[in-house]
Amino acid sequence: MMADGYTGNILRVDLSEEKVSTEPINREWARQFIGGKGLGARYLFDELKPGTDPLSPDNVLSVWTGPLVGTMVPLTSRYVVITKSPLSGTFLDTYAGGYFGPELKYAGFDAVIVKGKAPKPSYLWVNDGKAEIRDAKGVWGKDMFRTEELLREEVGHSTARVAGIGQAGEKLSRIAGVTSDITRNAGRGGAGAVFGSKNLKAIVAKGSFGVEVPKIEEFVKMAKHMLKTDVVDNPEHAGLVTDGTPIIVDMSQDAAILPTNNWHSGQFDGYQGIDSDALKNRVFVRKKACFGCGIACGSWAKVKDGPFKGSSTEGPEYETLGLAGSNCGIMNIEAVVRFAEDCDRLGLDTISAGAAVGFAMDIYEKGVITKEDTGGLDLRFGNEEAYAKMPEMIAERSTRIGDLLAEGALRAAKAIGKDTEKLVIHSKGSEYPAYDPRGSIGMALAYATSDRGADHNRAWPVASDAYGDGDPWSTEGKAAICHEEQMMKSYKWSMIFCDFYGVSPENMAMYYTAVTGLPADADWLKAVGARVWNLVRAFNVREGFLRKDDSMPERMETEPLPSGKTEGKSVSRAAFDEMLSEYYKLWGWDDEGRPTKRTLEEAGLQEILGELDYLK
Amino acid sequence: MSKGLKADVEKCTGCQICAIVCSAHHTGKFNPSESRINVLDMFPEPGEVKLNYCIHCDEHPCVEACPAEAIKLNEELGVYYVDREECTGCGACVEVCPYDGCWMDPSESYAIKCDLCGGTPQCVEVCPKGVLKR
Incomplete structure (x- = not known):
């Protein structure tokens, strides 16, 4: 070694x-x-x-x-x-x-x-x-x-x-x-x-082989210093230390971008039943960390009494509280703990599962599906008892709706027909995470251009536009944020850091050198980021994905939100298209969103050119 | 009064930074399986974290049990440590310890336990939640 x-x-x-x-x-x-x-x-x-x-x-x-x-x-x-x-x-x-x-x-x-x-x-x-x-x-x-x-x-x-x-x-x-x-x-x-x-x-x-680095004594000295100054005492991590991601529920409620009842509202009357205080006061047991983490954003939670007594999970995290909480009209953190535990046990993504259940509740209330499809469950928004049975029905594919939702909300809607497809909030079939673009326009672009389908972990413009002091509805600078963050996350995920470490590019380069013994600086990391993002884009283009797939669901334009700071707000198709075009230019991609030959060459990807038919 | 580490285990998040730095200090590698402190995350039940390490108890049955007399006194600190050169790897100390404070190295050729890093326990220095105290 x-x-x-x-x-x-x-x-x-x-x-x-x-x-x-x-x-x-x-x-x-x-x-x-x-x-x-x-x-x-x-x-x-x-x-x-x-x-x-x-x-x-x-x-x-x-x-x-x-x-x-x-x-x-x-x-x-x-x-x-x-x-x-x-x-x-x-x-x-x-x-x-x-x-x-x-x-x-x-x-x-x-x-x-x-x-x-x-x-x-x-x-x-x-x-x-x-x-x-x-x-x-x-x-x-x-x-x-x-x-x-x-x-x-x-x-x-x-x-x-x-x-x-x-x-x-x-x-x-x-x-x-x-x-x-x-x-x-x-x-x-x-x-x-x-x-x-x-x-x-x-x-x-x-394993007992361990991992070796070139100069262990210097390394440990550096790591001790960084753990203290850059992690434990870093003010950027304060909210994660005290609350973890559930702190975002209140922020989203205030910004009116908390997905509620299958995205029909950005505010949830019952938000205090699922926010960080609810977690701390009702189900919190102890803080829990991943390996080598001085923050410990996780909370081990356990329901102490009531119908969900005994259920436990690590979290629930914000995305779970949003998609599987407010978006299903659930205002009881104990029910969300049960849902999250079942998703852990059965192996379901809480974002997609929560979104799928919210969608099913929507079409149940609209009468498109009935108790015949749900195994007798009264699948209204907010019905905790029915909601808590859904992960198992999806995982086991029991009942018609369980079997359909196991395919994801979009495929379920396609099978059901009856104009239900427009009720699914997704990009490329991947259900949106818990930030409504109608109060954070940059997220529409972030979701559309995420490499794995709609996702929040590639760019997060909501930080500045809805939670910060930016303008949530202005397109200005949003393409640049997505471009910049996707590049940064591409190398951060290659190293592989946790999203929650607010580590600077300079320090990432320093760590890389300390571990590998190889030179690195922030510019080099940016070049790696551009190489990785372009490679993945080329992969998706090779699979047939084009501009039409970098999509925003119709309802983001046609259905303005009803209350709070986002009252009457939506995202116009023209604004979305404008951001997308600007975004492609920043990446050096053509109008169809395909990396040009020059862009790929500059990114050091000469060896894949022959694999891409559109360049021939 | 034992001379070993004290732990407020309720505050422990299970991050293993103690075990990471311990292994680096004692073996020159990052390898928690060779750490002298063992962090057990026990979830979902009982939903607790357990820390195993030598508490340097006054009775030190390991010292008496060792047939090779390989567990020796650090006179300066007043605590016992395993002399790896003399340890035969018989495991008698592991069996006799009532605190799960020592165990075999993954190679199974010698026993390992906390030696307080010669007076400056690395784990105490790095623990991000102040769980460990000297």
Whole structure:
């Protein structure tokens, strides 16, 4: 092992042939793309045939760490699942914190690349440089709480880390995520269904190899200093330390962008039942951190009495409180804890599941679906009892509506017809996270141009326009924010930092050098970011995505919000198109949103030019 | 009165920074499996974090149990440490410790336990929530 943060090894798994092998990491690509998102994207671009059905054995499923993961660099404990999304059909990178990422590295691998389909349900056991494909019959059909427990027993390590799927992924739900450390989820885009399609229940890791860096004593000194000054004492992290993401509920209510009753309002009368105070006063047990994090934004929550007594989860986080709370008309944090726990257990993305249930409630109230479709449930907005049964119905595909929603809200609407498609708030089939663009116009662009379908973790203009002192309805500067942030997040996710570490580019470069021994500065990181974002865009273009797919749902224009600061507000199509055109120009893409030859060359992507038909 | 670390475990978030820095200090690598403090996150039940480490108890049954006399006194600090050169890896200390305070290195060839880093415990210095005290 070189002392440069990398283990140097990739674990190759061919499930069809039931073979595992180890190969050295491509060092040239590692220098160009670092790890995580970037390096994973480079391998996927190379190894996935365009047009592949995401749920076929030909899809490539990979799990990536990065050179910083498992070191003492704060807030880099993450891993990312990279594959083609069964929900959006785009490139998919979906992340989770917890402890699994570092453990995979300690077990000797920077990444695992899985191909084919196992002849029977299987799991992968990775331990100190070795791996084996094992029979998963003891855990197939079991939820992820139970699965973790049983697999730890099977491998004989009570502290082994487990990333896997619940019933939702097994049943190929396109909104199934990967659950690790029981409550940490690589949730978005349907990565769980890709596991399921390969008959892969879980990856179990335990390792004692450790991670080495060039100058450990200097490194520890630096890391101690940074942990204190840049993490613990950093005022930017204060809200995360005291409250975590639930603090955003009140901010969104005030800005009137809190999705409510399937996006029919930006304000929720019952918001105080699901906000940070509700969490702290009613269900909070203790603060919980991911590996190597001095912030501990997570809260372990448990319901103490009432109909949801005994339910527990880590969170619920803001997105869950928004989509699975206010957007379903649910004003009881205890019900949301139950919903979130079930999503963790069953392996469902709380954003997509919450959005799907909100959509179902909307069409139930409109009479499009009835109790015949819902297994007798009175699926009105705010009906906690019916709501709490939905994750299981989706994961198990029981009842007509459960089976339909397992495909994601858009596919469900298409199957139902009757003009319900316009009620689904999404881009590229990926349900919107919990920031209404009608009070943060920049988010319309951020969602439309997110590489994995609508998402909040690629650019977050809402910070300045709705929560800050910017103008929420002016298009000015919004394209620039998206361009700038997507570039930054592209290298931040390649390293792989947590979103919540307000780390400067200069410090990221400093960490990179301390871990790898290689030179870096903020400009170099920007170049990596541009390379990664253009590569992923090229991937999506190769899959057939064009300007028409960088879309905004019709209701954002036609249905003004009813109350508060966003009363009467909507997003005009012309304003949206104007931002999009400006955005393409900033990235050096043509009018269809395709990176030009020159842009790709400048980004150092000469070697993929031949793969792109539109350049021929 | 034990001379070891004190922990307010209710405040512990399970971040493992103590174990990360401990392993770096003792092994020159980031490798929590070789740490002298062990953080157990136990969720969903009982929903707690447990910290295992040598509390440097007054009785020190490990010292008496060691057939190789490999657990020696650091006279300056008044605490016992494992002399890796002399440890035979028999595991007698691990078995006899009532506090789950020592365990085998992953190589299974010698026992490891807290030695207070020669007087400046690294974990105490880095703990972001002030859980650990000397």
